[in-house]
Amino acid sequence: MSELKRRISKGEGTHLDFKFRIDDQKKIARTLAGFANSDGGSLLIGVKDNGKISGCNPEEEFYMIEGASSVFTKPPVSFESKVWQEEHHLVLEIQVPKSEEKHKAPDEDGQYKFYLRIDDHTLLANRITLLLWKFLKEGKDRPETFTEDFSELMKIIRDNQPVSISKIFRESQLPKKEITERIATLLYWEVIELMVTDSGMKYSLLLE
Numbered sequence: 641m642s643e644l645k646r647r648i649s650k651g652e653g654t655h656l657d658f659k660f661r662i663d664d665q666k667k668i669a670r671t672l673a674g675f676a677n678s679d680g681g682s683l684l685i686g687v688k689d690n691g692k693i694s695g696c697n698p699e700e701e702f703y704m705i706e707g708a709s710s711v712f713t714k715p716p717v718s719f720e721s722k723v724w725q726e727e728h729h730l731v732l733e734i735q736v737p738k739s740e741e742k743h744k745a746p747d748e749d750g751q752y753k754f755y756l757r758i759d760d761h762t763l764l765a766n767r768i769t770l771l772l773w774k775f776l777k778e779g780k781d782r783p784e785t786f787t788e789d790f791s792e793l794m795k796i797i798r799d800n801q802p803v804s805i806s807k808i809f810r811e812s813q814l815p816k817k818e819i820t821e822r823i824a825t826l827l828y829w830e831v832i833e834l835m836v837t838d839s840g841m842k843y844s845l846l847l848e
Contacts, residue, residue, distance in 0.1 A: 669712035675736035695729030771824035802842030
């Protein structure tokens with residue numbers, strides 16, 4: 641099995657996305673921003689969602705990616721490219737490194753927003769994510785014991801996991817703003833984790 645087929649066989653995920661071709665620069669700009677804002681990743685252009693290699697015109701696709709980056713990401717997302725050949729097909733790989741700064745891309749209404757990558761999804765960053773990024777940059781000391789507020793939220797998550805933020809809001813007596821900050825803090829401390837389910841983003845406890 642070739643190196644390209646080996647990578648494709650692992651499927652799409654946090655660090656890999658398949659694209660048959662690039663038709664919408666604004667949409668692909670969100671993926672570029674999501675990779676850069678998370679842990680980096682690669683686009684394989686000329687590969688269908690089912691992993692079948694269809695091939696592409698690397699020059700045309702590179703032009704689309706270059707435009708998406710320079711015009712529709714702020715600040716522009718940096719990337720490197722590589723062309724793979726598999727029999728008679730060419731596949732363009734766009735490698736996006738993790739960035740030290742956060743990048744925006746336009747949403748459906750043309751408003752520039754932050755995006756992130758979780759599993760094989762490119763998602764709009766919410767208030768919790770923005771706070772988490774702030775804590776990752778500035779730091780936030782973890783206490784030896786949790787306060788009552790944190791313990792309450794951890795119990796709600798434990799009893800309902802995986803649980804949505806809307807259910808946490810309903811179950812807790814704390815103001816939404818305080819819940820949001822505490823959830824971001826628990827993510828930063830790696831006490832809870834965020835996952836994407838068929839019904840949306842959910843939280844689960846990592847520590848008992």
